[in-house]
Amino acid sequence: MRNRLKDVAERAGVSVKTVSNVVNGYAHVRPETRARVEEALAELNYRPNLSARSLRSGRTGVIALAVPELDIPYFAELARHVVDAAATHDWTVLIDQTGGVPERERVVADGVRGQLIDGLIFSPLALTGAELARRADPRPMVLLGERDDHGPLDHVAVDNVAAAREITTHLIASGRRRIAAIGAQRATSGASASMRLTGYKQALAAEGIRFDPRRVASAANWHRADGATAMARLLESGVRPDAVFCFNDTLALGAMRALHEHGLRVPDDVAVAGFDDIEDGRFSVPTLTTVVPDKAEIARLAVELLAKRLATGSDGAPAELTAGYRVDLRESA
Amino acid sequence: MRNRLKDVAERAGVSVKTVSNVVNGYAHVRPETRARVEEALAELNYRPNLSARSLRSGRTGVIALAVPELDIPYFAELARHVVDAAATHDWTVLIDQTGGVPERERVVADGVRGQLIDGLIFSPLALTGAELARRADPRPMVLLGERDDHGPLDHVAVDNVAAAREITTHLIASGRRRIAAIGAQRATSGASASMRLTGYKQALAAEGIRFDPRRVASAANWHRADGATAMARLLESGVRPDAVFCFNDTLALGAMRALHEHGLRVPDDVAVAGFDDIEDGRFSVPTLTTVVPDKAEIARLAVELLAKRLATGSDGAPAELTAGYRVDLRESA
């Protein structure tokens, strides 16, 4: 049942190379020969051996996508877009989960996958661009997500500062003045966090609202539980926000739960805004106003960067591409 | 930078095969030789070429996991467990998303991945076991999820009937009598649906409550929107349920949203129970009472079935394994 070119060749009465030529659509094959070969191909249900092809060609047709966790909805959705974008190049995507753990991230960047993959699309959480740049693996890598320091590496992100500014401005425009923020992190660990915080501050400044550090709650992780505890901390600390900008949707959903537990209504008492547009936010109670990054564009740009590196043999200055976003106003703010 | 055994061998002054022996931990290598080779290995940062290994061995060390969609939380969580279980065999997992589309499912079963994979763990939505059994690909395949008809194929599932019965019984025990169900499907398309419906009916019967078909709402898909519309349909049809068993958590979250919109409180007015234990349900308002399948066990059993097939060359009668579950009582019921 495991059929090789050789078996097909014998059945069709031609050489192995002729079968190979037919399989690969080489033009100069006599029509009758082609027909005979195709018949044999079908009868034997021939499938090319990809290992042999890869060995011969030096390409596997597989790229890796490394993300912190697939059960973070943002990354699950992103993964699907990457798979779709890769399919246009006939590439298979292998997904690696790093857990955001530095050690695992380093191992992935250094090429755990060995010669299994042609390139890597990487959304790191713990490692900086500079750390990643001095990796041992020569295969091309594209970084996803905003980094202040992305080293000499190709890179795709949305303009986080602008997006955060825009959604904060919306909160102000709808009459809120005591706007809290949830999700800040130590500068070293989270570029997303610091950029979103910057956008938030810029919006306040532009509208002449004084920035109050007591209204900013940090969150080491960005899961629901973190959002809930951060919100609770804010409420119990005595700052009485009338709105909160959460640095991602998951935090926002957690924050809404905490607000609910404190007997506060959303958006009546406190408006809530998020970031990422995960599916849950479209069905939460109330639905979540959020920044919608163009995930399909992010995926497409990343795959195309990789394709360019693979085509040109990795040289050329690092590219830094920006994908689009929009703010979707729903019920929560 | 791309180093082969040959380069290492030259550097260490030994034959290619000796390097291979060191890399593979062959015992009979003189310690000094081993040390010299290991030094060369490190200096050149040798990585084995997996394509060549696969070609030689006939094994790729990659298994595929085919699921409907990764942004369905249940499958994202399951995927992580499968990756972990596969890691114990040093296998890499390649995830395929079928979208639940029959054509895509057929293509996956017939081996799109060609010779890239050693085996397949498949959670089909559209195709029956019998349809899947007559596939063209000879590689071992393990089915996940309950099927009434799973053909002559290895298969891992939890006892859906028992689990549905148990959680419905809990609803009854807590005093509910007008218990609705959301998620029924035409018998042909959804074995999960029909088994959960069966468990629901059994629980009613055991407690002497007459089954009322008007209290059962169907849902072609099991997304939030489907749960919300199904719940709304029930409420507007005049049946006044005091509880609802949703055939998965996502439906339940959608149903809770619809209840909220109709001004009904959960669990005070209507208790809600789900199935799957997705992370969202642990943070929803209120948190969701649900059936918790042992996803780690499902993954482990599936991977081990695959390992057994690969070791024994695919013969032996199809196995049918059952993984555990428990009912987690939270706020919603």
Next chain:
DNA sequence: CAGACTTTCTACAACGTTGTAAAGATGGTC
């Protein structure tokens, strides 16, 4: 210390594929 056995290392071949080069067939031109 002969013989048998073990340890250490190596050459070779094969896994299935495709690029190269070249041979043979066909067709066209003068």
Next chain:
DNA sequence: GACCATCTTTACAACGTTGTAGAAAGTCTG
């Protein structure tokens, strides 16, 4: 009909790895 160009097909080698078989050197047994 000789020549050249193009079409069609083929043999061969190579991609990097590892199993097999065997050579050479070392160790043990009686």
